[in-house]
Amino acid sequence: MTEPNTPQRHDTYTHGHHSSVLRSHSARTAQNSAAYLLGRLSPGARVLDVGCGPGSITLDFARLVAPGKVIGIERSMTAVESAKSAALAANIDNVSFAVGDVYELDFEGASFDIVHAHQVLQHLSDPPAALSEMQRVCKPGGVVAVRDADYSAMSWYPQSPGLTRWLELYMQVARANGGEPDGGRHLLAWAHAAGLQAIEASASVWCYATADERAEWGQTWAIRVTESEFAKQAVAAGFADATELDALAQAWREWSVHPDGWFTIPHGELLCMVD
Numbered sequence: 001m002t003e004p005n006t007p008q009r010h011d012t013y014t015h016g017h018h019s020s021v022l023r024s025h026s027a028r029t030a031q032n033s034a035a036y037l038l039g040r041l042s043p044g045a046r047v048l049d050v051g052c053g054p055g056s057i058t059l060d061f062a063r064l065v066a067p068g069k070v071i072g073i074e075r076s077m078t079a080v081e082s083a084k085s086a087a088l089a090a091n092i093d094n095v096s097f098a099v100g101d102v103y104e105l106d107f108e109g110a111s112f113d114i115v116h117a118h119q120v121l122q123h124l125s126d127p128p129a130a131l132s133e134m135q136r137v138c139k140p141g142g143v144v145a146v147r148d149a150d151y152s153a154m155s156w157y158p159q160s161p162g163l164t165r166w167l168e169l170y171m172q173v174a175r176a177n178g179g180e181p182d183g184g185r186h187l188l189a190w191a192h193a194a195g196l197q198a199i200e201a202s203a204s205v206w207c208y209a210t211a212d213e214r215a216e217w218g219q220t221w222a223i224r225v226t227e228s229e230f231a232k233q234a235v236a237a238g239f240a241d242a243t244e245l246d247a248l249a250q251a252w253r254e255w256s257v258h259p260d261g262w263f264t265i266p267h268g269e270l271l272c273m274v275d
Contacts, residue, residue: 011125012177014170016229017078024220025053026086030060033118036202036269037145044068045113048137050102050130051075051120055083055095061116062087062095068113073100102130110139121190122148122183123174131194135274144196144272147204149265150184157262162251166225169248173234184268191272198273206265217263218256222249 015021030038034057041047045065049058052072062070072095074080083097100106102120115134121127134144151171156163174181188201208217225231225248234240240248255261 011123011179012233013075013123014174014177014179014230014233015224016232017076018224018228020220020223021228022054022079022082024217024224026056026082027216028053028056028118030057030064032206033057034060034116034145034147035204036147036271037114037116037143038064040114040143040145040271041065042068046111047071047114047116048073048105048107048112048134050100050105050115050117050134052083052097053079055079055086055097057116057118058083058095058097059087059090059092061114062092066094068094070095072097073102073105075099075101103133105133105137107137109136110142111137113139113142114145115142116145118147119149121146121187122181123177123179125178127180127183127186127190128193131191131196131272135194135196135272138274140274142274144274145270146187146191146272147267147269148183148187149181149267151181153182153184153266155262155264156255158255158258158260160251160255162248163255165244166221166248166251169234169240170230172239173230173237176237176239177233184266187268187270191270196272196274198275200271200273202269202271204267204269206267208263209261211259214256214258214261214263218252218261222252222256225249225252 041064045068047070049072052058058072080097115138171181226245
């Protein structure tokens with residue numbers, strides 16, 4: 001293990017780990033959230049999943065690289081416990097989860113073949129520092145892989161003043177927390193600032209357009225906008241009040257049942273080869 005090598009930071013995670021957030025994040029898989037990385041995963045590889053949340057992507061990695069080992073880290077014990085429960089239920093034994101900090105990864109240098117972070121950098125006050133630390137623990141010839149959404153590029157139909165206000169409020173809260181909600185478009189610049197040069201950049205999109213997809217995405221956000229840490233932060237900062245948040249939740253519920261409802265989320269992606 002290594003000694004901490006970066007200043008202590010106290011970044012705020014805008015979403016928090018309310019049950020509605022973990023439920024939404026549990027729908028993420030390696031196929032729908034890390035397809036750009038799948039060709040780099042092979043049996044026997046050692047993988048670190050930074051900011052693993054409830055572990056759904058992490059468990060897919062473990063299946064793909066078995067008998068290789070996968071470690072998922074999160075700052076939240078709530079998320080770690082959720083991920084451990086998921087691994088136990090799935091009977092996957094080549095994966096482990098622990099509390100950890102991307103700025104101070106508690107591993108020796110050159111420990112992993114793949115170091116992955118999904119929807120993490122957008123929430124950090126110093127993404128290049130995080131990327132540098134991820135690079136430190138990646139083996140020569142390995143890959144640092146990151147993917148982040150781009151909130152300003154999100155689109156939906158039908159038009160909804162409530163969802164327009166939701167996006168405006170989310171971005172206001174996220175930036176007040178020191179993050180960059182348009183992280184997807186910043187990934188390449190952050191990687192260059194971290195000294196990474198051999199980079200493959202790409203983009204992909206999540207699309208919610210079926211009745212089931214609309215129901216899950218819209219109804220979970222209706223809860224998140226009133227009960228999650230995002231809601232608490234918005235009220236505490238004076239950006240919104242409970243009445244407005246209730247109205248935004250109603251806008252999400254209305255969108256979720258509209259037969260023409262459509263919601264897309266563009267993402268930036270990078271594969272950074274470590275030399």
